[in-house]
Amino acid sequence: MKYLLVLGALNGALAVTLGAFGAHGLKNRVDAAMLDVWSTASQYHFYHALALLLVGLLARQAGAGAVTAGWILFAGTLVFSGSLYALVLSGQKWLGAITPLGGTALIVGWLWLAWSLWRAHA
Template identity: 50%
Template sequence: MERTFFLIAALLGGLSVALGAFGAHALRGRIEEALLANYQTGVSYMFYHALALFAVTLALGKWPASALPVWAGWLFIVGIVFFSGSLFVMALTGMRWLGAITPIGGAAFIVGWLLLAAAAWRA
């Protein structure tokens, strides 16, 4: 699982840089400023949680018997898909109703962080 999360983290980190550059260069002036701000928020949270996946790999190495870091890792990935993904699609399509999906990703991020904390607490 460590290798899987490390690989996903590295790919998501690179993708977040590419998406950030796309937003800064290709979208500026083409979409509303509010939607561009939402897009950039999606990029930022994607990058933060790509880094969080690296923390998951460290936790898995330190506490291999605990399933909590595994759950945290998957929740970070779910959070990226729902939080960042909904912001990307909303910015690119203008479908603002997708903002209703964004909090699902935010909740996944929060629970993932709490599970990482619980893994450390139990160790």
């Protein structure tokens, strides 16, 4: 639980930092399409930082299943947003092929959380 709460807070700070970097530091370095990609990465990063905080709190009720869901969400965020950040910074388009793996992990994490909450309250 504690680790998810700390990761959530740190990821929130990182998402805001990277969002600001994209809005200000990349504005004159990449085209509008790549700025949109960066924006998507930072939005999902921030949403899932909040999700990690929520899961950290819910873990008291839902137990180990929620903790597992949190780690899956963290991994999904790392792969989804990380691959998009890397794509924009490097220009390597093949990194976009990795992004759906992160998106799939995010979906699995949310479903795992739902299942864990269902089982905890059954």
